[in-house]
Amino acid sequence: MTAGGELFRRWFDRLTAAAADEKPTAYVFVMGSLAEILRVFDFELSFPEINSLQTAVRRVAHQYLNEAEDYGYSPDVCGYLKADVAVQLRKGAHPMGTLPPPRIAIAGNACNTYVKWAEIWERLYHIPVFTLDVPGTRRAASQTWPGDPDFAGDCAYVAAQLRELIGLCERVSGKRFDVDRLREGMAHTNAMTAAWRRVIELNRSTPAVFSAVTEGTVYLGVVNGFRGTSEGRAYFTDLVEEMEYKAAAGLGTIDDERYRLAFVGVPCYPIFRRFNEMFSGSGGVFVNSTYLWFASGGADLGYQYDLQRPLESLAEGVLISVRRAMDAMFHPARLLADLLEPYAVDGVVYHPIKSCRTVSTGLADSRRALMAQADVPSLFIESDMMDKRVVSEAQLKNRIDAFFEGLTARRARA
Numbered sequence: 001m002t003a004g005g006e007l008f009r010r011w012f013d014r015l016t017a018a019a020a021d022e023k024p025t026a027y028v029f030v031m032g033s034l035a036e037i038l039r040v041f042d043f044e045l046s047f048p049e050i051n052s053l054q055t056a057v058r059r060v061a062h063q064y065l066n067e068a069e070d071y072g073y074s075p076d077v078c079g080y081l082k083a084d085v086a087v088q089l090r091k092g093a094h095p096m097g098t099l100p101p102p103r104i105a106i107a108g109n110a111c112n113t114y115v116k117w118a119e120i121w122e123r124l125y126h127i128p129v130f131t132l133d134v135p136g137t138r139r140a141a142s143q144t145w146p147g148d149p150d151f152a153g154d155c156a157y158v159a160a161q162l163r164e165l166i167g168l169c170e171r172v173s174g175k176r177f178d179v180d181r182l183r184e185g186m187a188h189t190n191a192m193t194a195a196w197r198r199v200i201e202l203n204r205s206t207p208a209v210f211s212a213v214t215e216g217t218v219y220l221g222v223v224n225g226f227r228g229t230s231e232g233r234a235y236f237t238d239l240v241e242e243m244e245y246k247a248a249a250g251l252g253t254i255d256d257e258r259y260r261l262a263f264v265g266v267p268c269y270p271i272f273r274r275f276n277e278m279f280s281g282s283g284g285v286f287v288n289s290t291y292l293w294f295a296s297g298g299a300d301l302g303y304q305y306d307l308q309r310p311l312e313s314l315a316e317g318v319l320i321s322v323r324r325a326m327d328a329m330f331h332p333a334r335l336l337a338d339l340l341e342p343y344a345v346d347g348v349v350y351h352p353i354k355s356c357r358t359v360s361t362g363l364a365d366s367r368r369a370l371m372a373q374a375d376v377p378s379l380f381i382e383s384d385m386m387d388k389r390v391v392s393e394a395q396l397k398n399r400i401d402a403f404f405e406g407l408t409a410r411r412a413r414a
């Protein structure tokens, strides 16, 4: 946690320096960042979603949201987007430093907001916006995999887009594409995603070695922000070692683990620590979450690039990973049902949020689908990941306490 915090302080220092030096910066999103390609051209990467959530963790998000709403954005619009609009209106002023304006932006289709958000930068800065279209799951159990002609078609479609992006990056940066630098970045990503998968797996141990909501959010930041870098690789090498040690020694993330929970949705950043304490105070620990899957852009699958055929393999990895991220948001019931037993889950907590329709829409249906498949108690609580005006701590606490009473009674009956 300390090392992750330090990495992010340095990250914002770099962005502040990039703003001062007018260094070319790419704005990217966590699902389909294409960091490996952008790093070949020495773009600094800025993740507006991460920048925005930092304003909430630092308890100033409401100032940014109010500013964007005064400017004309509706309260219904994604809170991350609005905080970023306010940052842009303030010429990059952010609680962690100064954020540089973009020279290029990449918007994937994993969230429809991404595309509209990037159009704002296009209007503000007259920069090229590259829209990455990744074919998602068409219907239940219709995913195709390597060896299937449909999969090959989807891969070719993504690969053609990546080649187009490389041409665009050459034009914007004035640098030639270097496939060996791409391979180098991909090798770092391979190590990071394999480690990320392992870290998540290690939370099968009892007691859980980390909280998927608190520590997990820091790991997520590193897996996104430092994707394809030696720093990210070193961080995850150490993290696996630490988690292996904790698992072997029976060291849990909380002292008194009584209930193992799965989390669905996005955390409540305006009261981040307090939100977790409402669960940990009753011995609840989050052992896994859909957030770890989709907000890492599907890196939890640990897809390994084949460095002998970098571009084709990058396209394959992007397709499989971004598709996974979309599945984790749009129909997580089956994925959740599969983790109940291995992670010994006692209950599932659904946390739809006002500011993110993409993740929240359909969660009630998804919950019903899971209940039809599995005998597991669940809790449905609503708040927000940015907007403290719709976070009612007392109401949340009542619901959460009642949920634990139910878990206790159920265990007593058993």
Ligand code: SF4
Binding pocket: 049, 078, 079, 080, 081, 111, 112, 113, 114, 355, 356, 357, 358, 359
């Ligand atoms: S709507 Fe949700 S997934 Fe989309 S950008 Fe906003 S927070 Fe991210």
